[in-house]
Amino acid sequence: MAIGKISGPMLQSDLARQGVDLSIDSNVAYFDVANRRVGINTASTTDTLTVDGNISATQYYLGNISSVSGANVYLAPTLGGMVQIIGTNAFAIPTGNTAQEPAGVPEGSVRYNTDTSSPEFYNGTSWVTMTAAVGYQTFSGNGVGNTYPLSQSTTTGGAIVSLNGVQQTPGVAYNISSNVIVFAEIPLSTDTVDVRYITTGQPSGLTLGATPPSTSTSAGTTGQVAYDSSYVYICVATNSWIRANIQATF
Numbered sequence: 001m002a003i004g005k006i007s008g009p010m011l012q013s014d015l016a017r018q019g020v021d022l023s024i025d026s027n028v029a030y031f032d033v034a035n036r037r038v039g040i041n042t043a044s045t046t047d048t049l050t051v052d053g054n055i056s057a058t059q060y061y062l063g064n065i066s067s068v069s070g071a072n073v074y075l076a077p078t079l080g081g082m083v084q085i086i087g088t089n090a091f092a093i094p095t096g097n098t099a100q101e102p103a104g105v106p107e108g109s110v111r112y113n114t115d116t117s118s119p120e121f122y123n124g125t126s127w128v129t130m131t132a133a134v135g136y137q138t139f140s141g142n143g144v145g146n147t148y149p150l151s152q153s154t155t156t157g158g159a160i161v162s163l164n165g166v167q168q169t170p171g172v173a174y175n176i177s178s179n180v181i182v183f184a185e186i187p188l189s190t191d192t193v194d195v196r197y198i199t200t201g202q203p204s205g206l207t208l209g210a211t212p213p214s215t216s217t218s219a220g221t222t223g224q225v226a227y228d229s230s231y232v233y234i235c236v237a238t239n240s241w242i243r244a245n246i247q248a249t250f
Contacts, residue, residue: 098116149180216241
């Protein structure tokens, strides 16, 4: 190594050759020449660059990353540490339409859907929008029973129920289990019941190619679509299917 390649003062105590490797000032910088690696504050170079300490930079950019198995970048804090992005500007996430939703990604992956104008996450089965939605159902009492079917599954705390325009107290005036509501008092035939479903997320888009269900309660996931020679089937809720006739001509 030529002396002219190092600028500034260079003393015997600051620069020590160890075989083909080079250590500067007790491993402040360490050059593993044999393996073509560099260490900062360490001589244990396990990668191209190994740093024992914090890294600060005015701007840090990772680009053109490629490998045989993909281009994943892992941030893995240890000892209860966190990944923090500090600033007042913004953090950009991947953006694309529904047709571009990737498959086989880890559960919890996040992207922005340009078709729905909403961020979405992958729940391990499908992409789910993060935008809250409110659905509703209206029906009349029958004056006989206090149990009524609902159009979708929810919980007692996941719905707002009104009787003739008066909001009812959950857990007192009614309870909901899956897609069934049970009232504490029997609604009259003249009573109008309004149920509003509070949903924090809905699967994005439809999933084609499902096996046609044999009954309306066959196993299925919301958004699945199937068809045969007579019907088109859509799964509107977990294990709940509807179907429509196929017209030969129109």
